[in-house]
Amino acid sequence: MKTKNIFAKTLFLTVIFVIPGCSSFLDEENIAGQSAEEYFATAVGYESLINGCYNTLKSVYNTTNYNVISQLGTDIVTQNDIDAPSLATLNKYILYQSDNGFVYTQWTNLYAALKNVNAAIDRASNVITKTQDPRDGMDESILAKRVAEAKFLRALYLFDIVRNWGQAPLILHEPTEVSTVSQLDSADKFYEQILTDLGDVMNSALPMRQSASEYGRVSKAAAKHLRSLVYLTRGYQSYSVASDFTNALADAEDIIQNSGHTLLSDYALVHRQTNEENDEIIFCVNFANKDKYWGNLWSEFYMPVYREGWVDLAPDNMYGADAAAYTIMPTKYTYLLFNWKKDQRARVTFMSPYNGDATTSIDGRTCGNNYFLSINGSVVPKGEPVIYFPVPLDGSFNNHTYTQAEKDAAKQRGQYYFNYPSGTLAEKSYKNVSNDDYYIKGNQGGNAGSRTWLPVWKFKDANMQHGGTGGSVGHGSRDIYMFRLAETYLIAAEAAVKANDNAKALMYINFIRQRASTNAPEGGLPLYSGTITIDDVLDERALELFGEVSRWNDLTRTGKLAERVLEYNWDVSNINGAVKTELSASTNAKFSLRPIPLAWLNSLSNGQELGNNPGWE
Numbered sequence: 001m002k003t004k005n006i007f008a009k010t011l012f013l014t015v016i017f018v019i020p021g022c023s024s025f026l027d028e029e030n031i032a033g034q035s036a037e038e039y040f041a042t043a044v045g046y047e048s049l050i051n052g053c054y055n056t057l058k059s060v061y062n063t064t065n066y067n068v069i070s071q072l073g074t075d076i077v078t079q080n081d082i083d084a085p086s087l088a089t090l091n092k093y094i095l096y097q098s099d100n101g102f103v104y105t106q107w108t109n110l111y112a113a114l115k116n117v118n119a120a121i122d123r124a125s126n127v128i129t130k131t132q133d134p135r136d137g138m139d140e141s142i143l144a145k146r147v148a149e150a151k152f153l154r155a156l157y158l159f160d161i162v163r164n165w166g167q168a169p170l171i172l173h174e175p176t177e178v179s180t181v182s183q184l185d186s187a188d189k190f191y192e193q194i195l196t197d198l199g200d201v202m203n204s205a206l207p208m209r210q211s212a213s214e215y216g217r218v219s220k221a222a223a224k225h226l227r228s229l230v231y232l233t234r235g236y237q238s239y240s241v242a243s244d245f246t247n248a249l250a251d252a253e254d255i256i257q258n259s260g261h262t263l264l265s266d267y268a269l270v271h272r273q274t275n276e277e278n279d280e281i282i283f284c285v286n287f288a289n290k291d292k293y294w295g296n297l298w299s300e301f302y303m304p305v306y307r308e309g310w311v312d313l314a315p316d317n318m319y320g321a322d323a324a325a326y327t328i329m330p331t332k333y334t335y336l337l338f339n340w341k342k343d344q345r346a347r348v349t350f351m352s353p354y355n356g357d358a359t360t361s362i363d364g365r366t367c368g369n370n371y372f373l374s375i376n377g378s379v380v381p382k383g384e385p386v387i388y389f390p391v392p393l394d395g396s397f398n399n400h401t402y403t404q405a406e407k408d409a410a411k412q413r414g415q416y417y418f419n420y421p422s423g424t425l426a427e428k429s430y431k432n433v434s435n436d437d438y439y440i441k442g443n444q445g446g447n448a449g450s451r452t453w454l455p456v457w458k459f460k461d462a463n464m465q466h467g468g469t470g471g472s473v474g475h476g477s478r479d480i481y482m483f484r485l486a487e488t489y490l491i492a493a494e495a496a497v498k499a500n501d502n503a504k505a506l507m508y509i510n511f512i513r514q515r516a517s518t519n520a521p522e523g524g525l526p527l528y529s530g531t532i533t534i535d536d537v538l539d540e541r542a543l544e545l546f547g548e549v550s551r552w553n554d555l556t557r558t559g560k561l562a563e564r565v566l567e568y569n570w571d572v573s574n575i576n577g578a579v580k581t582e583l584s585a586s587t588n589a590k591f592s593l594r595p596i597p598l599a600w601l602n603s604l605s606n607g608q609e610l611g612n613n614p615g616w617e
Contacts, residue, residue, distance in 0.1 A: 041126045043138035049120050050146045053153050054216075056113035057285045060157070061480060064326045065105045067301050070550035074561075075568035076334040076542045077551060080304060080327035081450045082441055082571060087326070092572050093565075093583035098595035098616050106164070107597050111171070114157045119174040120150040141205060148204035149218040155197040156226060162190035163233055163553055166593045166613060180605040184596070188239040191230065198227045209260040215277050215286075216479075221259040222283035225483045228252040228491050233557050235498060245498040252492035255282070256508075261485045263511070266519050267344045267544075268354075270486070271362045271458045276479050282488070285480040296476030299464045302329065302456035302547060311414050312374040312386050318367045320464040320476075329453050330546075332421045332439065333430040333568035337542060340392035342525040343516050345543050348458055352391055355457045363462040370394060370454065379414035388417050389454040393521060418452055433570045456547060486512055486544050494537045494558075505532040509540055516543070534558050562588035590615030 039045035060066065071077040072090045079087040089096045124147045130137040154172075161168050170185035170193060201223040208220045228251035235244030255261065262279045264270050270280055287296045303322035307315045315321070338346035347354035348362060355361040356369025367373075371385035380386050388410075390402070402410075402417045410417050418437040423429020433439040438453035461476035489508045496505035510527045517525035528536060541554055555561040562583050566573050572581050583591055595616035601607035611617060 037126070040123050041128050042136040043127070043130075043142075044136070046120075046123070046127045046138055046143070046146065049116075049123065050149060053113075053117045053120050053150055054286075056116050056153070057480075057482075060106075060109050060113050060160075061285060061482070062297050063105075063109070064297065064301075064323050065102055065109070067298075067323070068326055068328060069102045069106050070552055071547065072328050072552070073565065073569075073572070074551040074555055075538075075564040076331055076337075076546065077328050078331045078569055078571045080329045080453075083449070087328070091328075091569075092575055093581045093587075093591055094575070094579050096582065096591075096595075098598040098601075098612060100595065100597075103594050104597035104599050107161075107594075107600060110157050110161055111169075114154065114161075114171060115174065117150045117154045117157065118172060121147060121154065122174045124150075144204060145206055148201045148206050151197040152201050152218040152223050152226070155194045155201075155223075155230075158190055158194050158197075159226065159230055159233075162187050162194070163557070164594045165596060168596070180603070182604050182606070182610070184610050186239075187237065191234050191239075194230055195227065198223050198230070202227075208258070212277070216284060218283065221255050221261060222483055224251045224255050224259070225282050225488055225491075228255070228488070228495070232491055232495050232498075233553075235495075236557055236559060245495050249492055249495035249499055249501070249504070252488050252495060252508075255488050256485070256492065259485075261488075263485055263489070263515055265515070267516055268348045268360065268362065268519065270484070271348060273363050273462055273478055280485045281479075281481055282483040282485060284482055287477045287479055295464075296461060296478050296480060298459040298480060298547075299461040299476040299478065301459060303327065304329070304452045304455060305450045306372050306387065306452075310372075310386060312376045312378055312380045313372055314375050315466045316375050317464065317466050318375070319372065319466075320460065321466050327450065329438075329451065330456070331430065331569050331571075332433045332436060333425075334542065334546070335421045335438075335454070336423065336425050336430055337539060339525060341522045342520050343543065344518060344520040345516050347391075347393055347521075349456060349546055350391070351389060351455050351457045353394055355460075362458055363460045365462055368457045368460060385415055387452065388415060389420070390417065391420055391454065416452070418454070420454070430568055430570065431573075439570070459547065481548055484548075486515075487541075487549065490537060490541050490544065493532065493540075494534065497532055497534060497537060502531055505537075509537065512540060512544055534560065535564075538564070556592040559588070559592070561592050587615065 040049050068087065068090065072079060072087060073093060079091045081087065085095075086101070088094060089100060090102060124143060127143055128137040129140050129143070131140075158170070166187045167184040168190070169182050170189055172193065201218070202220055204220075206218065206220050206223075210217050210219045228248045231244045231248035231251065234240050235248065259282070260279075261282055264278060264280050269275050270278065300321040300323050303320070305322050305327060306313050306319060307322065338349070340346040346352070351368055351370045353369055355363075356366050358364055358366050361368045370389040370391050372387040374380040374382050374384050374386050376382075401419050401422065407417045421429070421433070421436045421438055439451055441449070441451055459478070461478045463477040489512050493505045493508040496502070496508065506528060509532055513525060513527050517523065538554060538558065538560065541549070542551070552561075555564055562585050565583060566581075572583065575581055590613075593613045596610070596612045601610060601612070604610070
């Protein structure tokens, strides 16, 4: 069965996560007369436990916290409100300490999810089989598959823990008692366990690709994709194994050639909401329309604060919510990286005339055009632009940059024009944003605390509902793509670079490049030639996977954090005031790991003995 509408049984407090107000979609069954142990030993009970494991994906990845911590402080993402101290800590690497709230929240979310999957794995041995009880027992082959699914999820969570913190508690069993003593296990032990779990998945009876009726469940292709990324990541470490890069390449190639997943012909089709269950998606987080209080929040990410300080704009379902205080935005480097005429990904990724046409837009609506229309109509007539973002494909743009006089005249009408960032990559124009409209704080009607910039649209959702003046509830129903085949190609390209196989690196990166040119306004998107570098792969990952994968982990994996952030994120390299960034070539190793959260250490009786990651003591 599909894993849409999966739900967690909230029966034993040691393994549940709490979702306030979730009673509207928890379809709990009456198990009066049964203990938790008895219920979870039945087929129905164990299935509910596995469904709860899938639901933990939302508690980890469907949060503004994950969006901030996975993207901010990188080369392609910066903060909207340049003075927001909570964001500046992560973005600019200033006053960054082990008491950081974002870091602690992600730590607790991952370990809460890990409790659930460990419980499912541990309790499998108690499940009654069909042979033992034909009515309430579980088919042994199905039970084995469910355990494999849980082991995949455990490997996923352990991987996110180790690639963010390095050393951490390696917890592999459901806790049976409260303990105030813990330990920090080494990263190499984490990788050994992750590969063991993924090996068990590969040896299970799970299919290489799930059928349509089981869409959303773990498959061997998902496990192999994760394993290729695990090998790739470990390959850069001091404790790597000599075969890591070749193993990463082999796994990625096997998926490309034998999984049944294929690249779609057009990048737009990958993100079109009516086509979200497509051949390119290897693994995703499922949502459904009735998930009222746990809907997809991603539709509100990468939106400027349009609902405050603007005449005739207000919270509205047409544009959905913005993430308000936690809004993050593309860097100038990101905008300049996209070729609007020759690369289809530009007009699909951002607000554009393409996304303003219901026949081509990713959400099937017309509100994705490159302007915000008047909602109230008090000054600007309803349906007329209040905020206008001329883009290179806009018919009225025609390579015209609006002068200050023209912008002032529009402002008198209650309209605001924001020119696209000027310059080119070749000129290194990303090193100066002082005259770019997107990066001038307060260049808008009344909200002087934030910037205004062309939004990312590829995550938008026709079913999203704004939460009103009190904020967003995030009523989106789109799936979150965790793994898709385009990333597999780029993993193959990166692994080939590290394995000194330039021919394969060229082949795999150009597959993605060729697809990007399909149905673009103009032909002739340049393909890569010569020697492929890690920077080439990182640029292509930015274009193909913007916002979909953890950019911070991309940079820390490749050892490029300080180099690329200081080069491409102007907000980091041009901080006003006495407090400057602590990020440098000499501190790259420190900032490539998160600090062990102080709140967690303080909760332990032996916390001081454990210490912290290098540089965070």
